[in-house]
Amino acid sequence: MPGEFEVIGKYFSRPTPSAVLGPGDDCALLQPSPGLELAVTTDMLVAGTHFLPDTDPKNLGWKALAVNVSDLAAMGARPRWALLAGSLPEADETWIAAFAEGFFACAAAYGVDVVGGDTTRGPLNLCITALGEVAPGRALRRDGAKAGDDIWVSGRPGLAALGLAHLKGKVDLPEPWRRLCLSALEKPRPRVALGNALVGVANAAIDVSDGLLADLGHIAERSRLAAVVQLVQLPHLPKGIDRALALDCQLAGGDDYELCFTASPEQHLAIGKIAAELELPLWHIGTLRAPGAAFTLEDWNAVAGEAGSVTVYDPDGKPIDFDHRGYDHFG
Amino acid sequence: MPGEFEVIGKYFSRPTPSAVLGPGDDCALLQPSPGLELAVTTDMLVAGTHFLPDTDPKNLGWKALAVNVSDLAAMGARPRWALLAGSLPEADETWIAAFAEGFFACAAAYGVDVVGGDTTRGPLNLCITALGEVAPGRALRRDGAKAGDDIWVSGRPGLAALGLAHLKGKVDLPEPWRRLCLSALEKPRPRVALGNALVGVANAAIDVSDGLLADLGHIAERSRLAAVVQLVQLPHLPKGIDRALALDCQLAGGDDYELCFTASPEQHLAIGKIAAELELPLWHIGTLRAPGAAFTLEDWNAVAGEAGSVTVYDPDGKPIDFDHRGYDHFG
Numbered sequence: 001m002p003g004e005f006e007v008i009g010k011y012f013s014r015p016t017p018s019a020v021l022g023p024g025d026d027c028a029l030l031q032p033s034p035g036l037e038l039a040v041t042t043d044m045l046v047a048g049t050h051f052l053p054d055t056d057p058k059n060l061g062w063k064a065l066a067v068n069v070s071d072l073a074a075m076g077a078r079p080r081w082a083l084l085a086g087s088l089p090e091a092d093e094t095w096i097a098a099f100a101e102g103f104f105a106c107a108a109a110y111g112v113d114v115v116g117g118d119t120t121r122g123p124l125n126l127c128i129t130a131l132g133e134v135a136p137g138r139a140l141r142r143d144g145a146k147a148g149d150d151i152w153v154s155g156r157p158g159l160a161a162l163g164l165a166h167l168k169g170k171v172d173l174p175e176p177w178r179r180l181c182l183s184a185l186e187k188p189r190p191r192v193a194l195g196n197a198l199v200g201v202a203n204a205a206i207d208v209s210d211g212l213l214a215d216l217g218h219i220a221e222r223s224r225l226a227a228v229v230q231l232v233q234l235p236h237l238p239k240g241i242d243r244a245l246a247l248d249c250q251l252a253g254g255d256d257y258e259l260c261f262t263a264s265p266e267q268h269l270a271i272g273k274i275a276a277e278l279e280l281p282l283w284h285i286g287t288l289r290a291p292g293a294a295f296t297l298e299d300w301n302a303v304a305g306e307a308g309s310v311t312v313y314d315p316d317g318k319p320i321d322f323d324h325r326g327y328d329h330f331g
Numbered sequence: 332m333p334g335e336f337e338v339i340g341k342y343f344s345r346p347t348p349s350a351v352l353g354p355g356d357d358c359a360l361l362q363p364s365p366g367l368e369l370a371v372t373t374d375m376l377v378a379g380t381h382f383l384p385d386t387d388p389k390n391l392g393w394k395a396l397a398v399n400v401s402d403l404a405a406m407g408a409r410p411r412w413a414l415l416a417g418s419l420p421e422a423d424e425t426w427i428a429a430f431a432e433g434f435f436a437c438a439a440a441y442g443v444d445v446v447g448g449d450t451t452r453g454p455l456n457l458c459i460t461a462l463g464e465v466a467p468g469r470a471l472r473r474d475g476a477k478a479g480d481d482i483w484v485s486g487r488p489g490l491a492a493l494g495l496a497h498l499k500g501k502v503d504l505p506e507p508w509r510r511l512c513l514s515a516l517e518k519p520r521p522r523v524a525l526g527n528a529l530v531g532v533a534n535a536a537i538d539v540s541d542g543l544l545a546d547l548g549h550i551a552e553r554s555r556l557a558a559v560v561q562l563v564q565l566p567h568l569p570k571g572i573d574r575a576l577a578l579d580c581q582l583a584g585g586d587d588y589e590l591c592f593t594a595s596p597e598q599h600l601a602i603g604k605i606a607a608e609l610e611l612p613l614w615h616i617g618t619l620r621a622p623g624a625a626f627t628l629e630d631w632n633a634v635a636g637e638a639g640s641v642t643v644y645d646p647d648g649k650p651i652d653f654d655h656r657g658y659d660h661f662g
Binding site for chain 1: 351352355356357358359360361362363365366368369370371372373374375377378379380381402403405406408412414415416417418446447448449451452453454456458460462463465467470472473474536537538553
C-alpha cells in the first residue's frame, strides 16, 4: 500500500504554471492579478450525505471540483486555483487514480491549477477550496438584487434530482432523459462562461445547489425583497413523471449547479444575446418585488410576500403550497 | 435542533473587517495587498486520526485553526483570512458554541478574519483553509536550504507527543511538565512572529507537525541535501522518562508546530537576537551537507548521507538507529 507522500506525489502533483509554488511545501504561493479581487469558496462533500458511497470515482472527482467552480461562476469570477483535502478509509490506488483523473479533467476544463492539499485517513470526505478573480466591486453578490428585477435561471433545474430519483428506483426515466439527468447529476457543468458574461448585466446571482426555491430565497433574503415565481415559466421536465416528484425536483432539487440570477427588465435583450452566444437556454421565471407590494402578474392582482419569501404561482394565478424548500443538513 | 443556516449565522458569522465580503454568499471576496504573494494552505482534521473524539471542543477549535496558521508561519507569511468547513454527526449546540469560541479565539490571536465556510452532516471532520501574505520571492520554502546551513528548531519538540502519551496512560508526567505537555498538545501556539522574523535570515523552514526528523527530511529532500542532527543539542524532555519514549517524542512526535529552519552560520547572531526579542528558545541542532560529503562533527570524522537523508548522532559520535520517522497517514 502506498504511503501518504507517495500518493500525493503520484496522483496529485501536477504542473501548476499559474502558481509561484505548487504542492509540496507548507503553503502554495500565488501571485494575484494586480487590482483584482479574490473570490474564495470551500465545500465539503461527505459520502452518504452528498454522494452515494459507490459513486464512480472519476465522476466524483469531476463533481467535487465542479461544485466549487460553480460557486466562483455564481460570483462572476474567473477560476484560477484550487486545493484538495481528502480523508480516505484506505489508500485504494485504483480508486484514487480514477478520482484524480476526474478531478484534473475538471481542473483542465475550467483552467484551474491544483496548487495544494492534504490527504489523511478516515471516513470518505472531500473538501475543496477554490480561488478565482473578479474585477473590484463587480462580483455578482446575493445582496445586489433590486425591486422590479426579473428572476432568471439557466438550463433545466431538476434534472440532477430526477437522476438521483432514477438511481434510487423511484422513477424509471426514458431516454434521452435518463442520460441527461444522470449526466446532470454525475458530471455537472458549472456555468462559468455564463457567470462571467453576467458581470455588469445581472444584479445578483447564486448557483442552484440546494434547490431553486431555497437558493432564490437566499437572494430574496439578503436583498430584503420578495420573490415571485410563475410555475408555468419553468422549463419542463419529462412528461409522464409523477407531478409531485417533478415539482419537487424542479423547485427543491439540489445539485444542478445552474445559475439563478436577477436583472433589470432593461437587460432582457442583453440576456437573450448571452443565451444565444453560449447556446444555453435562460428562462425568465419570475420577478422580485418590495415586500408587501401590490402588483399584477399576467391578468391577476397579486401581493408580494415578506422580505426573503419565495412564492410560486400556478397557471391559474394561485400560490401553490410547497414546503420542501431545499436541503438543510441539520434540518 | 437548529438548522444549517441558523448554526452558521449564530456561531460562525462574525465581522470580517479585512474582507470585501465575508460569509453568506457563494464566495468570500478579498482584496489582496498590492504586490504581495498569497500563501494558501489547507488541513483536514479527522476525529480518531488527528484528535481524540472526546477532545474538549474549545481546545479543538483553537487547534484546528492553529495548525493552519502554523503552515503560514512556516512560510514567513502574515496570516490574513481563513475558511472553515466542517462535517458534524449532529448539531450539538453546546459543542458547536465551545468549538466556535476556541476557533475565533485563535483567529483573534493571530489577526485572521474567518471569511467563509461550509457545514454539513457526517462523521466529525474539520477542514480549514488559511491564507496569508508574504513579500514576493521572500517566502521560506523547503527547497531553499544551502549546503553548510545550520539546522535550528524552536521551543521544545516532543512536548505534544509526550502530552498525548500521558493522556493515553503510557507515562505519568510530573508538574510542571504535565501542564506544559498538555498545553503544547491542546493549544499549540503557531510561531508566526518567528516565521516573520526569519524572512531574509533563514534559507528554508517547515513546521514540525509530523515529527522533527520527518519534517527536517522534507527540507533535506526538497533541497537535495543531507541533514545531520546531534542528539545532545536537542532541548531536554523531563528526566526520569523512559529513554525510548523520550527519543520517540523528540524525534518523531508530531503536533508540536515548532519551526525547524536552516540558515547560514553567518546568521548565528541574528538568530540569537530573534530568540531574545521573542523570548523563545532557538536551538542549533545540526547541519546540512552536500550528499556524501566528508566533514568533522565536534571531534569526529563523519560522512553525510544521501540527498534527503537525516542522520542523528549520539553524544559518542555514533549514528543512532531510529526508524520511526514520523506520521504517515497511509504508511
